[in-house]
Amino acid sequence: MHSLNSPAVDLKSLIRTTLTHNRVGSGRRVIQCVNVNSSSTPATGVSFGSGQVGRARYEWQSACAILASKVESQQQDTEKSADGVSVVNGHPTLDLVPVKDRSTSPAALPKPLSIADLSPAPTHGAQLRVAYQGVPGAYSEAAAGKAYPNCEAIPCDQFEVAFQAVELWIADRAVLPVENSLGGSIHRNYDLLLRHRLHIVGEVQLPVHHCLLALPGVRKEYLTRVISHPQALSQCEHTLTKMGLNVIREAVDDTAGAAEYIAINDLRDTAAIASARAAELYGMQILADGIQDDSGNVTRFVMLAREPIIPRNDRPFKTSIVFAHDKGTSVLFKVLSAFAFRNISLTKIESRPHRHRPIRLVDDANVGTAKHFEYMFYVDFEASMADVRAQNALAEVQEFTSFLRVLGSYPMDMTPWTPSSSAAGD
Numbered sequence: 001m002h003s004l005n006s007p008a009v010d011l012k013s014l015i016r017t018t019l020t021h022n023r024v025g026s027g028r029r030v031i032q033c034v035n036v037n038s039s040s041t042p043a044t045g046v047s048f049g050s051g052q053v054g055r056a057r058y059e060w061q062s063a064c065a066i067l068a069s070k071v072e073s074q075q076q077d078t079e080k081s082a083d084g085v086s087v088v089n090g091h092p093t094l095d096l097v098p099v100k101d102r103s104t105s106p107a108a109l110p111k112p113l114s115i116a117d118l119s120p121a122p123t124h125g126a127q128l129r130v131a132y133q134g135v136p137g138a139y140s141e142a143a144a145g146k147a148y149p150n151c152e153a154i155p156c157d158q159f160e161v162a163f164q165a166v167e168l169w170i171a172d173r174a175v176l177p178v179e180n181s182l183g184g185s186i187h188r189n190y191d192l193l194l195r196h197r198l199h200i201v202g203e204v205q206l207p208v209h210h211c212l213l214a215l216p217g218v219r220k221e222y223l224t225r226v227i228s229h230p231q232a233l234s235q236c237e238h239t240l241t242k243m244g245l246n247v248i249r250e251a252v253d254d255t256a257g258a259a260e261y262i263a264i265n266d267l268r269d270t271a272a273i274a275s276a277r278a279a280e281l282y283g284m285q286i287l288a289d290g291i292q293d294d295s296g297n298v299t300r301f302v303m304l305a306r307e308p309i310i311p312r313n314d315r316p317f318k319t320s321i322v323f324a325h326d327k328g329t330s331v332l333f334k335v336l337s338a339f340a341f342r343n344i345s346l347t348k349i350e351s352r353p354h355r356h357r358p359i360r361l362v363d364d365a366n367v368g369t370a371k372h373f374e375y376m377f378y379v380d381f382e383a384s385m386a387d388v389r390a391q392n393a394l395a396e397v398q399e400f401t402s403f404l405r406v407l408g409s410y411p412m413d414m415t416p417w418t419p420s421s422s423a424a425g426d
């Protein structure tokens, strides 16, 4: 997949370049941020609701982080309860800054945060800072606005950067798309949830209404290429074919970034699949509106924070867990029955290859060697960790599993259902 906003970078080596790890005094590990980009143009965050509140990137870079063991995320830690600091989520309204109030020049829009910006913010006001992957006009930005209407949305060039922005206190929350009703799970983001130590503190479901965008004056017949986020491409696949477009599809990091790329490079043979807001921001025309294959196209995002919220029982909650077992998948039935016996509904189950032990070899002298795949299972269920049924179910699950972690217990998005209209006519 191409990254349009920045050249392809090896994140690990960038982290090594940007952050020097020292030991001080007692042997405590110190992560020292090096100002690698002090001459760069300041990046400002998009503010929802209350107008633009700029925050200069060089301000962030002026301070150094002393954050013991916060950067290197550890995998496979067992967390069996969720308690801590309260965070509110799930506000129903979307309150974006009107595009006409802002400059429409791409150069005036906030630049996505990159790994070079990962030094901590100075003390800040009450406005919540929410990191998302993409550039302004991305659906993740809209999800941030739905979850936290008055937040300052901070664009990041990679998901990894959005996670680290929260871990390093540059942002208070990260918003992460995890699944789509048409395209399915965004697998990479499940892996990131496991690799990092952030907690899921909320979810929002966003109806996604895709448009086909091109530069002004470009006609469909001129197009040879359509670029977008892989999820957006797959959500519009049938409609693109029905439209008779003879184009190659190319995956890029985010939808709005695709529009920005076309605008910056004056590409007259390329269209982007992105939001109407991205069209306005980057001066693109909408060639076709509502090109998702299904009008009920909805993406689920989760909000992440450094601390879990205190689970409650007075409104619908969901809990997300991940578990593994070292003796294959036979444990799955037992785990699922722990929920079934307590009448707890599962809303989602996903399996991902076990990163450290993807294959288990079982030798049978007579017939050869069986190669079993090993998995991490992600399960969402409809109960709060404050609910004794959920506590008992997890106590039982713990008996069967070699690894169990509660990713978060958080309020369900209960906003009314408003499907977006689609060109597919279904």
Ligand SMILES: O=C(O)C(=O)Cc1ccccc1
Residues within 6 Å of the ligand: 133, 134, 137, 138, 139, 140, 141, 177, 180, 208, 229, 231, 232, 253, 254, 255, 256, 299
């Ligand atoms: O690329 C974006 O705009 C995103 O936020 C990711 C995405 C892509 C397609 C549907 C929903 C979210």
